[in-house]
Amino acid sequence: MPSQTAPNPPSAGPRTVFLETFGCQMNVLDSQLVRGQLLGLGYRFIDRWEEADVILYNTCSVREHAEQKVYSRLGWVALHKRERPEVVVGVIGCMAEREGLDLARRFRQVDVMCGPGELDKLPMLIDNVLRTSLDRRGGKRAAQAALQGNNHRRSTTLAAAEDELELLDLARSFSPDEHQGSAYVRITRGCNKFCTYCVVPNTRGREVHRSPDAIVEECRKLVDSGVIEITLIGQTVNHYHYDHGAAVQVNGVAQPQIGATVGADGPRIKAGSRVTAFADLLYRIHEEVPDLARLRFVTNFPRDFGDDILHVMRACPRICRYLHLPVQSGSNRILKLMNRGYVVEEYLELLDRARAALPDVQIASDLICGFPTETQADHDATCELTRKARWKNAFIFKYSPRPGTAAIERFTDDVPDDVKRQRNNELLAIQSVISREVHEACVGKCVRVFVESVTDRRGSPTNAADPAVELRWQPTREVTQLSGRTDGDLIVLFEGDPSVVGTIVEVEIRSAAALSLFGSQVNEAIQVP
Ligand code: 5AD
Ligand code: SF4
Numbered sequence: 098m099p100s101q102t103a104p105n106p107p108s109a110g111p112r113t114v115f116l117e118t119f120g121c122q123m124n125v126l127d128s129q130l131v132r133g134q135l136l137g138l139g140y141r142f143i144d145r146w147e148e149a150d151v152i153l154y155n156t157c158s159v160r161e162h163a164e165q166k167v168y169s170r171l172g173w174v175a176l177h178k179r180e181r182p183e184v185v186v187g188v189i190g191c192m193a194e195r196e197g198l199d200l201a202r203r204f205r206q207v208d209v210m211c212g213p214g215e216l217d218k219l220p221m222l223i224d225n226v227l228r229t230s231l232d233r234r235g236g237k238r239a240a241q242a243a244l245q246g247n248n249h250r251r252s253t254t255l256a257a258a259e260d261e262l263e264l265l266d267l268a269r270s271f272s273p274d275e276h277q278g279s280a281y282v283r284i285t286r287g288c289n290k291f292c293t294y295c296v297v298p299n300t301r302g303r304e305v306h307r308s309p310d311a312i313v314e315e316c317r318k319l320v321d322s323g324v325i326e327i328t329l330i331g332q333t334v335n336h337y338h339y340d341h342g343a344a345v346q347v348n349g350v351a352q353p354q355i356g357a358t359v360g361a362d363g364p365r366i367k368a369g370s371r372v373t374a375f376a377d378l379l380y381r382i383h384e385e386v387p388d389l390a391r392l393r394f395v396t397n398f399p400r401d402f403g404d405d406i407l408h409v410m411r412a413c414p415r416i417c418r419y420l421h422l423p424v425q426s427g428s429n430r431i432l433k434l435m436n437r438g439y440v441v442e443e444y445l446e447l448l449d450r451a452r453a454a455l456p457d458v459q460i461a462s463d464l465i466c467g468f469p470t471e472t473q474a475d476h477d478a479t480c481e482l483t484r485k486a487r488w489k490n491a492f493i494f495k496y497s498p499r500p501g502t503a504a505i506e507r508f509t510d511d512v513p514d515d516v517k518r519q520r521n522n523e524l525l526a527i528q529s530v531i532s533r534e535v536h537e538a539c540v541g542k543c544v545r546v547f548v549e550s551v552t553d554r555r556g557s558p559t560n561a562a563d564p565a566v567e568l569r570w571q572p573t574r575e576v577t578q579l580s581g582r583t584d585g586d587l588i589v590l591f592e593g594d595p596s597v598v599g600t601i602v603e604v605e606i607r608s609a610a611a612l613s614l615f616g617s618q619v620n621e622a623i624q625v626p
Pocket of ligand 1: 294
């Protein structure tokens with residue numbers, strides 16, 4: 098909401114930036130990299146947008162709801178700019194890519210737009226607008242600065258030319274102030290899968306894999322700076338592969354590579370070429386960064402998930418026993434319309450393989466309900482799969498038609514919203530019973546927890562929506578409640594000292610609910626690894 102007090106004058110010292118992030122882990126990492134870049138140039142980050150010289154929204158286009166939030170922010174910002182016209186407003190990330198100059202035309206309060214494929218240019222764009230506004234403070238800005246639609250340029254020239262976006266990752270800050278023991282490392286950008294509902298291949302471009310040497314080096318530097326947990330990220334991490342025979346170096350830097358097509362018989366790679374596949378990458382990081390306590394990765398594509406990955410996970414105790422395997426639907430007919438490239442039976446076979454190789458693995462999924470033409474029978478099939486799969490949790494979304502996707506072109510959004518909502522609730526109810534059972538199996542055990550944050554200084558329940566939580570968590574005194582995750586990604590809440598945030602502690606689990614476990618810390622921070 099806009100400030101009720103008089104607006105601050107433009108700051109005389111370093112420019113202040115407010116940056117809000119919407120969407121996935123990829124955006125969280127992009128925001129961290131943007132932050133690092135701007136800090137390096139002398140900008141200062143603040144928590145109150147009303148006081149900032151530069152307001153940035155790192156946006157997500159995956160569902161309409163995420164975009165609506167940004168439109169609402171832009172409404173407030175328009176009012177704010179009536180009083181502080183010199184403030185620079187930037188929309189970065191997927192909305193900037195998807196909407197392009199249309200957005201800048203419709204929202205005159207937006208000064209800078211920058212798609213996810215051009216974030217290395219963001220400081221230059223902001224600087225251009227700031228310089229313009231210096232001369233024209235109080236007046237209409239002379240120009241908006243926008244970069245968009247360039248993921249295609251990157252993809253086609255990548256094999257032969259320097260990939261500037263790689264420099265953004267390479268230039269990340271390793272300052273301990275920038276992490277609390279945990280960090281994301283990008284291994285793949287973009288996506289080639291073209292699921293018919295999904296906007297990501299349009300906004301982030303084709304799959305591009307970073308060189309394994311750059312990834313291992315980044316992990317090593319992060320660990321040297323105090324990181325103990327690394328999450329490798331990519332839209333389909335298990336399809337990572339880097340063909341050393343085709344590697345290109347520019348100024349001594351191994352360049353990222355456009356992904357080869359992964360078919361039913363695996364990636365097509367030239368005979369005799371040496372390849373680092375995802376399993377090899379995991380193994381290299383585990384072996385070459387021995388002080389890393391936890392190595393995790395998201396997200397996986399259920400097709401072509403090889404046993405080699407499961408074998409490496411089993412052989413490497415510091416790789417987390419967690420797999421995010423989004424299935425999207427339990428109906429083979431709908432999976433086909435979604436262009437997912439697998440059937441339910443193959444998905445279940447993968448779960449069996451994973452659990453046979455890693456008996457303590459926890460698996461999570463994503464589901465979309467109300468995809469065009471979804472019948473009651475299709476929905477029943479998704480309910481049945483949910484019961485069989487026994488995920489630790491599932492993220493359930495109502496289908497949202499997205500501009501530029503195949504689904505919006507080919508199908509009418511014909512499942513009414515109330516039916517989508519009802520199916521969503523039904524799936525949530527089924528999954529909630531299973532999640533509770535998965536959690537209850539942990540009661541009485543001691544688990545290692547990477548402590549992420551202080552959730553509540555009074556110790557009242559965070560999961561107030563779940564009545565069981567309230568029954569079991571009724572503090573009678575002032576306490577600090579901490580939140581963390583097991584290596585199977587189960588959420589654990591416990592009382593503790595905030596100084597253990599960013600470390601791994603042992604917690605005895607006393608009770609369980611659908612969303613989390615509750616326990617007591619049994620020792621000080623564990624020496625890792
Ligand atoms: N509508 C609803 N959910 C979607 N997702 C992606 N695109 C859409 C869409 N158009 C969901 C998928 C994906 C997660 C990140 O978002 O479940 O796995
Ligand atoms: Fe979107 Fe499918 Fe790629 Fe995931 S795999 S990012 S759902 S196109």
